Amino acid sequence: MPSGALSAVVRCLHSSAWLLACACLLLPVHQAGAAQIRIDAPGGPAAVAEAIARAAPGDEILVPPRIFHEHDLLIDKPLTLTGSPGATIDGDNEGAILTIRADGVTVRGLTLRNVGVSYTKEHAAILLHRARHFRIENNRLENVFFGVHVEKSHHGLIADNDISSQAREEAYAGNGIHMWHCSNIEVRGNTLSGLRDGIYLEFVDDSLIHGNRSHDNLRYGLHFMFSNRDTYQHNEFTRNGAGVAVMFSRDLRMIENRFTHNWGSASYGLLLKEIYDAEVTGNRFEQNTIGINIDSATRIRYIGNVFHRNGWAVKVLGATYSNTFTENDFLANAFDLAYAGHLNDNRFSGNYWSAYSGYDLDRDGIGDVPFRPVKLFAYVVNRTPEALVLLRSLFIDLLNFSEKVSPVFTPDNLVDPQPRMRPLHD
Amino acid sequence: MILKVLKYSFHDLNRSRWSAVYLLFYLALGSGLLFLNNDLSRAVVTLLNVVIVLTPLIGTVLGITWFNNASEFTELLLAQPIRRTTIILGQYLGLSLALSFSLVVGLGLPFLAYGLIRSTAIFEFLLLLGVGVLLSFIFVGLAFAIALTHENRVKGFGYAILAWLFFAVLYDGLFLIALVSFSEYPLERFALIATFGNPIDLSRILILLKLDISALMGYTGAVFARFFGTPLGMTLSLTALLAWCALPLLHITWKLRRKDF
Incomplete structure (x- = not known):
């Protein structure tokens, strides 16, 4: 025990020493090159490209409020690019606008618009390649192909940007924030709309995505592929093709997000596919065709979520093990749960189900009769989707009732043994 | 003349307190629902279940009992120089209108009081009322047709209940099987045609699709939404419901022409 504590202290000291060293290294650079370069100043550069060429590492370039028609600008040294309100770089739909291949670059307050669409190249308003410690803040990216495209970069911040486009078909639309082989990125407070995916992560680890609004995108609001140990919280996903898709990833935390109006014949709030060890806590799923679509997920904890007026609150497609649902509210969904395959060791306990009609004689807040969340009709619809035309007919109600009294078709161990009498959230 | 008979039947039903009880029931249901849950669109969904099952049932039962009870008076009228179709159709219209009146007022008042006009669910609610009214007409007509066909009252009553049971429950069972x-096999077309074979199913689908449940149905839903969502589909399904109203009436007039009272 003491040796463990000691090594922790050593590690701590070690890391702070490293930080200090970094600061010492960075500081002189900034002091030496703290020059500001004003575009359009007397004797100064007249274009952004010229300003970048003239700047020394560490300089700040001030972009005045007018429209520059420039594209394929390359930043290959640590610079800060600051736009005054109204400072705009128009790419005229010709390729990419800003490419960054250096560490310590900041881009803020700029409006970048009209990025060229390509079928072979991933043109972006801002492309970061092998860059560390970057900051992309308070920019407006309009009519983009890709918005911010980050490759093999680490320790960066993408905050408070407004990224939009008018994507119509997936084949020639790009993603708002596209990250590939990155780590330790913070994506905060951005608004993303009209794109293919709002935010896309592929091989991105240890990153935080919070407070973003992703709406009206063609495919997903947020999309994870092969990304581990990431957290997303307090985001809002509205009216996307589907809210969030999480695939082939592990150790993710999904906390207090809102998934609303992801409504369409193949739509859902949250898709989990090949996921291990994740936490889904305190989220709100409202009016989605499917709240959570679970296709092969293992060791997932669903705690304190609210499912309100969804078609299916939760749909489990199979190959799902050790999932636990506790303290969730299932309110007025057409189906609370659709389930294919065996129950395995998945567990439902202590949830509130608005369809529950049991009683609580000992008044401890827990219903005395177990609740069966899978209705027979849900089972039938799983096998014959067309049968859904009979939804809410008297015959189906009778069918569900008789199945409830004596279960024959639905797995009889699929119960919530401790259904709550009152919802936990409002 | 037909109006006179209509007026008489309407007032007779009002005097017999049946429509009052019916009206009070809907009043209680509407206000109770809205009292428990202030959400108008949710209330419309709940009402849907009640309206599509209950209006046909009440229509059938009241239709057949009232027809049988009024038979002596009908015979008296028949002795007068009035056409048979005028008498029976007048009675039919009077009864159907009385039931529809109870439905519309009984549900309309509480919903108006809870701010229907400002609500987004107003169209769905009006559709629900319209469908309820049509269902009343259809099933009163069916009951009259059955009563005319069967002299034996008990048998007639049995057949009428059976007809309701068939449309409300059995049809869907067969459909599901x-x-x-x-x-x-691809079943979208079949499902679409099969819904037209049952006025209760047709009404239910019409309203459910307006409540945006279509997205749940995947491909079938898309086919349905495309069909019922267009003005053509809407007109076609309302026409189908009107045809369902007309069908028993045709049978009634055909029966009346050859019946020997």
């Missing part, structure tokens, strides 16, 4: 046993 057909869907499940032929699930390997």
Whole structure:
């Protein structure tokens, strides 16, 4: 025990020493090159490209409020690019606008618009390649192909940007924030709309995505592929093709997000596919065709979520093990749960189900009769989707009732043994 | 003349307190629902279940009992120089209108009081009322047709209840069996046509699709939404409901022409 504590202290000291060293290294650079370069100043550069060429590492370039028609600008040294309100770089739909291949670059307050669409190249308003410690803040990216495209970069911040486009078909639309082989990125407070995916992560680890609004995108609001140990919280996903898709990833935390109006014949709030060890806590799923679509997920904890007026609150497609649902509210969904395959060791306990009609004689807040969340009709619809035309007919109600009294078709161990009498959230 | 008979039947039903009880029931249901849950669109969904099951049932039962009870008076009228169709159609219209009146007022008042006008669910609610009214007409007509066909009152009553049971429950059972046993085949077209075979199903689908449940149905839903969502589909399904109203009436007039009272 003491040796463990000691090594922790050593590690701590070690890391702070490293930080200090970094600061010492960075500081002189900034002091030496703290020059500001004003575009359009007397004797100064007249274009952004010229300003970048003239700047020394560490300089700040001030972009005045007018429209520059420039594209394929390359930043290959640590610079800060600051736009005054109204400072705009128009790419005229010709390729990419800003490419960054250096560490310590900041881009803020700029409006970048009209990025060229390509079928072979991933043109972006801002492309970061092998860059560390970057900051992309308070920019407006309009009519983009890709918005911010980050490759093999680490320790960066993408905050408070407004990224939009008018994507119509997936084949020639790009993603708002596209990250590939990155780590330790913070994506905060951005608004993303009209794109293919709002935010896309592929091989991105240890990153935080919070407070973003992703709406009206063609495919997903947020999309994870092969990304581990990431957290997303307090985001809002509205009216996307589907809210969030999480695939082939592990150790993710999904906390207090809102998934609303992801409504369409193949739509859902949250898709989990090949996921291990994740936490889904305190989220709100409202009016989605499917709240959570679970296709092969293992060791997932669903705690304190609210499912309100969804078609299916939760749909489990199979190959799902050790999932636990506790303290969730299932309110007025057409189906609370659709389930294919065996129950395995998945567990439902202590949830509130608005369809529950049991009683609580000992008044401890827990219903005395177990609740069966899978209705027979849900089972039938799983096998014959067309049968859904009979939804809410008297015959189906009778069918569900008789199945409830004596279960024959639905797995009889699929119960919530401790259904709550009152919802936990409002 | 037809109006006179209509007025008489309407007032007779009002005097017999049946429509008052019916009206009070809907008043209680509407206000109770809205008292428990202030959400108008949710209330419309709950009402849907009640309206599509209950209006046909009440229509059938009241239709057949009232027709049988009024038979002596009908015979008296028949002795007068009035056409048979005028008498029976007048009675039919009077009864259907009385039931529809109870439905519309009984549900309309509480919903108006809870701010229907400002609500987004107003169209769905009006559709629900319209469908309820049509269902009343259809099933009163069916009951009259059955009563005219069967002299034996008990038998007639049995057949009428059976007819209701068939449309409200059995039809869907057969429908489901057909869907499940032929699930390997594309069934959208079949499902679409099968809904037209039952006025209760047709009404239910019409309203459910307006409540945006279509997205749940995947491909079938898309086919349905495309069909019922267009003005053509809407007109076609309302026409189908009107045809359902006309069908028993045709049978009634045909029966009346050859019946020997």
